[in-house]
Amino acid sequence: MTILVAYDGSADSRAAIEFAAKHLSAEPTVVITVWEPLLVQFRKYPIAAAGISPDTEDEARSQAEQHAKEGAELALASGISDVTFRAVADNESIWKTIVDVADEIDATLIVTGSRGLAGVRSVLLGSVSNHVLHHAHRPTLIVPPTKAPEKA
Numbered sequence: 001m002t003i004l005v006a007y008d009g010s011a012d013s014r015a016a017i018e019f020a021a022k023h024l025s026a027e028p029t030v031v032i033t034v035w036e037p038l039l040v041q042f043r044k045y046p047i048a049a050a051g052i053s054p055d056t057e058d059e060a061r062s063q064a065e066q067h068a069k070e071g072a073e074l075a076l077a078s079g080i081s082d083v084t085f086r087a088v089a090d091n092e093s094i095w096k097t098i099v100d101v102a103d104e105i106d107a108t109l110i111v112t113g114s115r116g117l118a119g120v121r122s123v124l125l126g127s128v129s130n131h132v133l134h135h136a137h138r139p140t141l142i143v144p145p146t147k148a149p150e151k152a
Contacts (some may be wrong), residue, residue, distance in 0.1 A: 001027045004107035006098050006132070007071030008033060012113025016143040017071060020111045021078030027108070031071035031085040032101055034094045035064035061087060095131035102136060110140045 005020060007013045020029070037057055064087035072085035090097035108133050112129045129142045 001025075001108035002105055003027050004098070004102045004105060004110045005029060005031045005045070005071065005075065006034070006110070006128075007031050007067060007074075009067045009070065010113060011117065012115045012143070012145050013071065014113075015146045016075060016111050016113040016141075017075050017080075018078050019143045020141070021075060021080045024109070024111075026079075026081055027065045028082045029075055029080050029084075030101075030105055030107070031068055031075055031083060032098065033068040033071065033085075033087050034065040034090045034097045035060045035087060036094075037089045037091075050102040052107070061089070064088075069106065093131070095128045098132050099136045100136060107138060110136055110138060112142055114142050114144050 003024060005013075005017055007017060009116070017031070037060075068085040068087045072083045075083045088101055090099055098110065098112070101107075111124060112132055112134060114129050133140050133142060
């Protein structure tokens with residue numbers, strides 16, 4: 001069994017890793033962070049294309065690699081012993097890239113937080129986790145945000 005964990009540095013993605021470490025048996029785990037290359041950004045945001053420089057793509061790749069490494073370190077610290085990490089460029093959408101990587105590694109389970117770092121969020125469930133849930137042909141675990149401790 002291989003577990004695929006989507007990680008973007010958000011509190012929800014950290015909660016997903018911690019939940020997986022606590023509740024799933026020790027299995028090989030792949031932590032991925034998906035980043036958008038310039039061409040994808042140009043297609044999505046053509047008006048903003050003028051403000052995007054080639055250095056932006058290198059920065060995005062580097063930041064994604066750092067997030068993926070951070071997620072793997074968190075997984076190790078949380079008790080998962082067999083962890084690898086990858087930064088993956090998306091060619092179409094983040095959710096599709098997660099599903100494609102899950103298919104590529106034949107993941108037994110996809111784990112993701114309910115919401116990530118996206119600026120616009122849906123009311124109940126983030127669009128990435130919602131699309132992964134509805135398009136992955138394998139079990140998917142969506143971990144809700146951790147509840148802040150109540151003040152006395």
